[in-house]
Amino acid sequence: MTAKAARPPKDGVSLATVARETGVSVATVSRIVNGKSGRASAETIARVEQAIVQLGYRPNPVGRALKRRASRVVAMLSPNLDNPAMAAIAVSTEAALRDAGYVMILCDTHDRADLQDDYLRAMRDQFVAGYVMVSAVASAGLADTLSRGDPMVFVARRNPLGGGAYVGIDNRKAGADAADHLLAQGIKRPAVLMATQNASSTAERAEGFIRRLVAQGLPEADIRQASAPGLSHIEIGYAAAKSLEESFGWPDGALCVSDMIAYGAYRRATEAGIAIPERSTLVGIDGNAINHWIAPWLTSIRIPYESFGRHVVAQLASAWGGSAAADINVAHEPLPAASAPAPRA
Template sequence: MTGKTGLSRRGRPATADRGVSIRAVAARAQVSIATVSRVVNGLPNMASPETVARVRAAIAELGYRPSSAGRSLRQRESRLVAVIAANLANPAMTAISASVEVALRSRGLVLALCDSHDQAELQDEYLLEMRAHLVRATVLLGAVASPKLVAMIETGEPLVFVNRRCPGDDDQPFIGIDNRQAGRDAAAFLLAKGIRDVAVAHGHLASSATIDRIAGIGEAFADAGAPVPPERFLTTQGAEHLEIGYRAADHLLAAGRPPAGLICASDMIAFGAHRRLTEAGLAPGAMPRLLGFDDNPLNPWVAPWLSSVRIPYQAYGDAVVRMIDADAPRRIILAHQIVDRSPP
């Protein structure tokens, strides 16, 4: 006989020139297609050990092999775009996520929003989960280095990095401001007001945004002949931004006279610093001039005293939509500006 039709191990017809579908595996294991997808994509902890064993047995019995071509096609047709944010408690990240949602919805796409809490393990879990859902692209709003991220870059998964560049690979698609130049502009803002004695409070140095901001600040003050001493760059490992700011201000108070200016690498750090400085009851002339980054949407309401480097929240959504297109640019640099709320 020259025909290609035979029988499977359980007597069911099998066609040699057609691959076994994920639907067939789900039927054999008596589970949902989503469960099979999770097991195949490395998320066995999302099902019971018995279910995982049943799925793997069905895969082996049927000889199922995921089709990379079929997967790519389904991804291109998917309406789902994932955003994994590092910290949704930060109003700046929430505002960017909202901008992305509006832009995606205008294109008929749907946002799936996750919060990694800046933890590599949680980021990896979400990366795998979103891959199992065949999202069109995954947007990392503040990525951290993690094993699954490296693996997905190597396999060419559609990833977009926002605000922070890809850890360890600057060639990956990026959307954000020029943070180094923003740092220089922040320094120039204070220098123009005659403020040369400053300290800098910042978050962890795994973030390219933080590294670039404080590098730009340091360069500008050094170029002006007023270098910032190394001990004036302040952070608290493992702490949230509010606490980092509070502890930085407390450290400066304990050291004696606070500096004339305190540059905070995020508005949340500035909020914490302002709380501690206010508690200290400093006279108006003794309060350091605070300058933040992000100019989050709450500032006009809760921090009318805070000058800040504004990032263009509304522009991020359209930039993300552009970036997930097939002919997208590899890098989109958005404009920043300094919002001056200095007292008269």
């Protein structure tokens, strides 16, 4: 008997369709599809396999993964992977997921809502087991994903739409520690450099810095603030430092809300003939590993990104288990004690 040609795959072809066509139970078809034929005879297996080809049946990978909880892929969406801090978070998380038996897909959103949504849709089609959102931005796709209750952890920047599991540092405390360091050095004209489109994390750092200075008796009007638009923190740091210089003159010391902003500010200081750190102290927040090589002039609050991965996996495990996870605030490393104040030129 000549075998019939396979029909084009149709969405309506299900296990039940194959079962009706072959005269066996749905359970038997399911076992054969999943390679567990059990007590089925060789003739039954051959008949079911032939019907699968003829009907164009295709197993639903989403349904199978839901049943078997088989998805072992986690998507990380992160902006600007040329930033050493973002890369460090990715390395830590990938290693922790691999140790837990998962594979990580890494997507660079470039801090753009449209790209973030494109990746969220694409990763949903891959039926990933969960999402790690590093410095997420508000978007329609993010709202949709949250409404479906998909497992999701927010890292470094809190959920811009509110709620959700979080892994990061206490950004306000980091800003306050930077203020204490500058005050201990006798700096009387502090400033803060940031992005115009300040994200929640960097806004909290600036807020903590300013609050601590005010609490220590410095009038808020004397705390100079400079910002610049854009997405590249190096370019923002350069432009913000130039704006500060032109409006107020160069400060004795400044908080740069990220190390990358400090790199840009240093470039501008070099062009202006300002010696760093002799003439002005720059304090960053990140503690990038490359600072030892390219920025020995920078005092930076170090965030232990290498520990983030295990916390991310713990948050995902809570979500997979149906538990509501509390925020995990990882302690940043304290700055070294400030030396005796040096005279400022």
